[in-house]
Amino acid sequence: MSKEPSARGAGEGYGPEPFLQVLRSQDLVTLPVLRALLIERSVTRAGETVGLSQPATSAVLARLRRRFGDQLLVRVGRQYELTPLAASLLSRLETATEALERLFGDEFDPGTTTRRFTLAVSDYVVAVMSEELNRILATEAPRATLDIQQLTAAAHLDADTLIRHADGVVLPHELVQGYPGQPLLEDRWVGIVANSNTVVGTELTLEHLATLPWVSPLSRMDPGSATEPLRRLRSLGIDPQIEVTTDSFVSVPFLVAGSNRIAFLHERLAHRLTPIVAVRVLPSPVDVSVALSLRWHHRLTEDPGHLWFRGVLQRAAQQAMSAAD
Known part of the structure; x- marks a missing residue:
């Protein structure tokens, strides 16, 4: 049975077992930070949005880069731009974040x-x-x-x-x-x-x-x-x-x-x-x-x-x- 490709890398599957691994590793807590990084395109502003210090936000970005095997944010001149993968993640993140807020939120x-x-x-x-x-x-x-x-x-x-x-x-x-x-x-x-x-x-x-x-x-x-x-x-x-x-x-x-x-x-x-x-x-x-x-x-x-x-x-x-x- 073929596996649906994921954003994590060419040919790498993301079926039920990897999904459970994500849940067990509590990587869901990084979703708000990832969303803020992709929207703000700034570590400082993203940290302010989610209530984290700049070093803590940088640490989460480094962790996300390792997980996705992608830089996500790259410097272009004096600003950061989204990589193609990051741009594709943003719209999916909006839907996922809203669904999780409705599911787990008060x-x-x-x-x-x-x-x-x-x-x-x-x-x-x-x-x-x-x-x-x-x-x-x-x-x-x-x-x-x-x-x-x-x-x-x-x-x-x-x-x-x-x-x-x-x-x-x-x-x-x-x-x-x-x-x-x-x-x-x-x-x-x-x-x-x-x-x-x-x-x-x-x-x-x-x-x-x-x-x-x-x-x-x-x-x-x-x-x-x-x-x-x-x-x-x-x-x-x-x-x-x-x-x-x-x-x-x-x-x-x-x-x-x-x-x-x-x-x-x-x-x-x-x-x-x-x-x-x-x-x-x-x-x-x-x-x-x-x-x-x-x-x-x-x-x-x-x-x-x-x-x-x-x-x-x-x-x-x-x-x-x-x-x-």
Whole structure:
């Protein structure tokens, strides 16, 4: 009978007997350290994450290198990079760690948890939700940590990878299908022009949208990644003249100020930024709304900690929308 190959070395099996040897040798205790090393790519930061000193973490890394027959972390310039084997281990480690926590862990307690929650979002979501989210986390889970990953145009095109490696991804509802999700934020798009704009007066027209240069977020990689207003205008036969592209929604008003460019931006974010940027908010001649959903991987659906975190995000979003209305 053939044995399933393992990451430990070419041709070496990893059937039931070696698995029992791992359990008996208590190598399971090294999994959190291995995970921290592969995520942080730093012995010092990994040690801080799991509560070990740098020498103790280095000793565990040396032990893991012997066990896997691989360096796992190699220095490239001034930083450490993952070896191909280490990169292949990381996604499996996430699944294994979550399974072990559910199997052996105590009932989830937000008041004492030190869990790190990873959230992939645009800077729009950060700008409109962070204040409320910070308050809830500080009150209910003061020792939990949050890892915010910035969404880019490229990330929008590869949402599947994001969902596999994060606790949650916040994207327009229609962009991701096939994963569990829940509605999170609703907003609408408004026009943005500079206070000094010499063409647009008190009203933004379809002619302005067709003839003036644009600042557009998330349209650099592919037309399919463009925002909904651009797709709606193209469906009306208007091909916007995009002069500046950016992965940041927050940067849009700054790229409009002092020019005759125009842009569309989420209304809540626009009103937060107009007090500090020399731009005006105008109604759009095309009514376009946006609905954002939180999506996550199926394996997390029944996880108690993740269930709590989803509730926290929902409450933070509701508070943010109520405060802005």
